[in-house]
Amino acid sequence: MRYEQFAKKTVQQYLQRGLADGESIPDMELYIDQMVNCLNSELELYAKDGEGPITKGMVSNYTKHRMIPGPKGKRYSKTHCIFMLLVFYLKGALSMDQVERMMRPVLSNYHSDWDDDMDIPSLFRGVIHFAEFEGQNLSELLNARMDSIKKFLSERGSDDDISEITMLITLIIMRSNAERFLAEKLLDEYFPGKK
Numbered sequence: 001m002r003y004e005q006f007a008k009k010t011v012q013q014y015l016q017r018g019l020a021d022g023e024s025i026p027d028m029e030l031y032i033d034q035m036v037n038c039l040n041s042e043l044e045l046y047a048k049d050g051e052g053p054i055t056k057g058m059v060s061n062y063t064k065h066r067m068i069p070g071p072k073g074k075r076y077s078k079t080h081c082i083f084m085l086l087v088f089y090l091k092g093a094l095s096m097d098q099v100e101r102m103m104r105p106v107l108s109n110y111h112s113d114w115d116d117d118m119d120i121p122s123l124f125r126g127v128i129h130f131a132e133f134e135g136q137n138l139s140e141l142l143n144a145r146m147d148s149i150k151k152f153l154s155e156r157g158s159d160d161d162i163s164e165i166t167m168l169i170t171l172i173i174m175r176s177n178a179e180r181f182l183a184e185k186l187l188d189e190y191f192p193g194k195k
Contacts, residue, residue, distance in 0.1 A: 003165050004146055011138050017045040019135070021128040022082045022121065029075035032056050039084055054084065062087055065096070067103040069110060082124045093180050094187070101191045145171055 001009075020042035030038060036059065040052025047053065059076075062068045068083035083103075090099045109118040149167045153160065 011142055015135050019128050019131050020085055022085055025078050025081045027078045032059055035076045065100050066107055067100055079120050082121050086124055098187055101193055102187055
């Protein structure tokens with residue numbers, strides 16, 4: 001399969017299954033194994049070698065580091081699953097320390113005695129809504145990038161797939177780096193680390 005078809009197919013898979021909104025997670029208490037299975041089903045696109053991206057160790061570690069609330073007894077709610085989805089997406093670009101810094105005030109406001117309770121499922125649905133909206137342009141952006149790269153290289157007398165793929169991957173990474181740079185600056189400004 002040519003890289004263009006592979007890239008287009010991958011974008012379609014991402015648009016169909018890459019943004020887990022948590023809607024299919026049952027609104028009931030789950031033991032850790034059930035929670036992990038449920039989340040891995042939601043995040044099936046991210047599985048590698050048949051293994052889901054979420055493990056029991058991750059859930060325990062994120063609870064220990066106060067990135068998600070602790071279970072009630074030994075049971076996790078749908079909201080715990082939403083917290084895990086949020087952390088999953090954040091950890092794709094941020095370090096554990098950065099995720100911990102960001103989640104600290106979120107957890108503090110989650111059940112605050114002074115502020116209104118933070119509605120994590122609603123907040124997460126909003127994030128997914130905006131990500132889906134922005135994702136609608138992903139196919140067009142990919143096609144435009146590939147066309148521009150082909151034109152750029154053909155004007156220089158090149159018709160090399162390796163050059164095209166290298167340029168495409170580099171452009172995708174550079175855009176990702178620019179957005180991560182902005183996210184890290186916002187995080188540092190508004191969720192500072194320990195002094």
